[in-house]
Amino acid sequence: MGISDYHATTGNWREQLKRNERKTRQVIISFFAIYIAVGLITDTVILSSYYPSAPLSQCLLALITFKATPYATLIMIAIGAISLFIAYAMYDRIMLLGTDSREITPTSAKSLKEKQLYNVVEEMKVAAGVNFMPKVFIIEANYMNAFASGYSEKSAMVAITRGLLDKLDRAELQAVMAHELSHIRHHDIKLTLMVAVLSNILLIVIDILFYSVVFGRNNRRQDNRLMMVIIVLRYLLPIITMVLALYLSRTREFMADAGSVELMRDNEPMARALLKIHQDHQDNAETYAKEYGKTPHEQVRQASYLFDPSTIDPVKSLGSAFSTHPNLDQRLKAIGFKKK
Amino acid sequence: MSTFLIAVLIIVVLLFFWVIGVYNKLISLIEAINNNKRQIDIQLDRRFKVFQSLIESVKKYMDYEKTTLKDVVALRNQAEAAKASGNEQERINAEEGISRVASGLNVVFEQYPDLKASQNVLQLQEEIVNTENKLSYAKQAYNDSLERYNAKKKSFFESMVVGLFPSKLDKDFTYWSLPEDKIQEHEDYTVKF
Numbered sequence: 001m002g003i004s005d006y007h008a009t010t011g012n013w014r015e016q017l018k019r020n021e022r023k024t025r026q027v028i029i030s031f032f033a034i035y036i037a038v039g040l041i042t043d044t045v046i047l048s049s050y051y052p053s054a055p056l057s058q059c060l061l062a063l064i065t066f067k068a069t070p071y072a073t074l075i076m077i078a079i080g081a082i083s084l085f086i087a088y089a090m091y092d093r094i095m096l097l098g099t100d101s102r103e104i105t106p107t108s109a110k111s112l113k114e115k116q117l118y119n120v121v122e123e124m125k126v127a128a129g130v131n132f133m134p135k136v137f138i139i140e141a142n143y144m145n146a147f148a149s150g151y152s153e154k155s156a157m158v159a160i161t162r163g164l165l166d167k168l169d170r171a172e173l174q175a176v177m178a179h180e181l182s183h184i185r186h187h188d189i190k191l192t193l194m195v196a197v198l199s200n201i202l203l204i205v206i207d208i209l210f211y212s213v214v215f216g217r218n219n220r221r222q223d224n225r226l227m228m229v230i231i232v233l234r235y236l237l238p239i240i241t242m243v244l245a246l247y248l249s250r251t252r253e254f255m256a257d258a259g260s261v262e263l264m265r266d267n268e269p270m271a272r273a274l275l276k277i278h279q280d281h282q283d284n285a286e287t288y289a290k291e292y293g294k295t296p297h298e299q300v301r302q303a304s305y306l307f308d309p310s311t312i313d314p315v316k317s318l319g320s321a322f323s324t325h326p327n328l329d330q331r332l333k334a335i336g337f338k339k340k
Numbered sequence: 341m342s343t344f345l346i347a348v349l350i351i352v353v354l355l356f357f358w359v360i361g362v363y364n365k366l367i368s369l370i371e372a373i374n375n376n377k378r379q380i381d382i383q384l385d386r387r388f389k390v391f392q393s394l395i396e397s398v399k400k401y402m403d404y405e406k407t408t409l410k411d412v413v414a415l416r417n418q419a420e421a422a423k424a425s426g427n428e429q430e431r432i433n434a435e436e437g438i439s440r441v442a443s444g445l446n447v448v449f450e451q452y453p454d455l456k457a458s459q460n461v462l463q464l465q466e467e468i469v470n471t472e473n474k475l476s477y478a479k480q481a482y483n484d485s486l487e488r489y490n491a492k493k494k495s496f497f498e499s500m501v502v503g504l505f506p507s508k509l510d511k512d513f514t515y516w517s518l519p520e521d522k523i524q525e526h527e528d529y530t531v532k533f
Contacts, residue, residue, distance in 0.1 A: 112463055119470040122470075126379065126383070126477045129372065129481040
């Protein structure tokens with residue numbers, strides 16, 4: 001399957017960026033809404049255990065109108081803020097965990113190809129008007145992939161595997177690096193971390209609620225409806241947060257692709273690079289699966305990869321609602337290449 | 341009556357913060373344009389230095405470069421003079437001339453097979469491509485920042501804030517572009533071998 005199997009159009013990156021910006025906003029708003037809702041449910045449980053005779057709706061109304069202070073919600077917001085602060089300060093140490101990597105600078109580039117890599121990143125940095133240069137790493141691995149992390153001078157980095165560097169030409173390499181740089185300038189790592197941290201807090205809170213309601217001593221006084229809601233949420237919430245997080249991840253991938261076209265003002269190199277990487281993963285599925293499997297801590301990078309390695313794993317690539325990346329045809333279509 | 345007063349007060353305060361927000365946003369957009377304009381200068385300057393050292397280093401292989409070097413220096417002086425006198429158009433023309441010399445240099449490499457194969461020349465070619473790319477991306481970034489500023493400045497509501505502080509917020513920048521006759525000339529241009 002090559003580029004000739006697709007109808008080439010110029011694509012509309014402005015429209016793509018706008019659309020996915022809107023989708024991101026929707027996801028974030030619904031995420032916060034869920035967070036606040038779970039906080040209020042906790043507060044209602046606590047409040048109704050103090051006033052067992054008060055009807056639920058009245059408890060809820062009192063909390064919303066601040067007649068009763070929603071302590072649990074406030075505490076949850078505080079814990080969320082602190083955890084996010086810690087996560088933002090620490091995350092940059094883990095991204096390269098377990099890989100065999102080396103930093104590339106103009107002086108440490110050993111070959112023309114490595115110099116070229118540094119050059120294209122620098123060119124894209126100029127095009128994006130970003131006023132810092134991300135660190136550039138090469139990972140010694142045969143599979144073709146790349147990822148980015150960070151959003152500031154201190155933390156921004158892009159990493160690319162040796163396989164990708166060797167198999168792409170200059171323009172394709174540039175498209176890939178523009179994609180990665182777009183993740184950095186869109187501050188995607190902040191969003192990913194935020195959703196991950198908040199979902200974990202949510203799941204802990206709902207677990208505590210569940211056990212205290214089911215096994216708590218005062219469970220006879222609890223309203224049955226409230227108990228039902230908590231039991232349903234206990235099993236539904238992990239799925240909802242995961243689907244939301246994955247939807248967000250796919251949205252940000254579309255945005256990074258559109259950002260790459262925005263920087264290069266050309267959509268063909270990106271399309272060629274994606275097709276090449278896809279084809280290469282198909283051809284070497286077995287060896288790559290082994291190689292990915294051999295690298296420790298692969299899961300910290302999975303969502304940030306340019307190309308989702310789980311597509312070569314038939315079990316993991318079942319449903320599109322449960323994948324971190326849109327599939328190849330969707331991505332190509334978004335940048336203006338429709339399948340013939 | 342007092343609740344009405346409070347409501348009005350809240351709206352006034354919100355409006356005040358919104359105006360401050362728009363003001364600060366526009367200032368940062370203007371400064372981004374200024375910075376991106378300087379970035380073009382930086383890239384032009386870098387290109388001149390890179391080309392000078394490139395030509396110096398390939399001089400021993402071919403005579404062509406002796407005249408090329410002269411061309412580049414002459415064009416560069418022209419550009420500098422135009423910049424000093426504030427003649428944007430002449431400056432753009434001179435810089436365009438240097439770009440043509442650069443592509444000429446790549447053609448020259450093609451004519452010397454053993455030279456073409458040498459690792460040094462591959463590095464030089466990469467350097468030329470890199471330099472030219474950076475320059476055009478700097479121009480693109482400048483135009484992009486201009487687009488963002490103009491869109492914000494001219495959109496409804498924001499334009500009212502601009503009306504309040506015209507001296508600070510209403511700047512007139514021109515997009516980096518080629519003159520009409522140049523565009524026509526480049527459009528008609530085809531490669532002949």
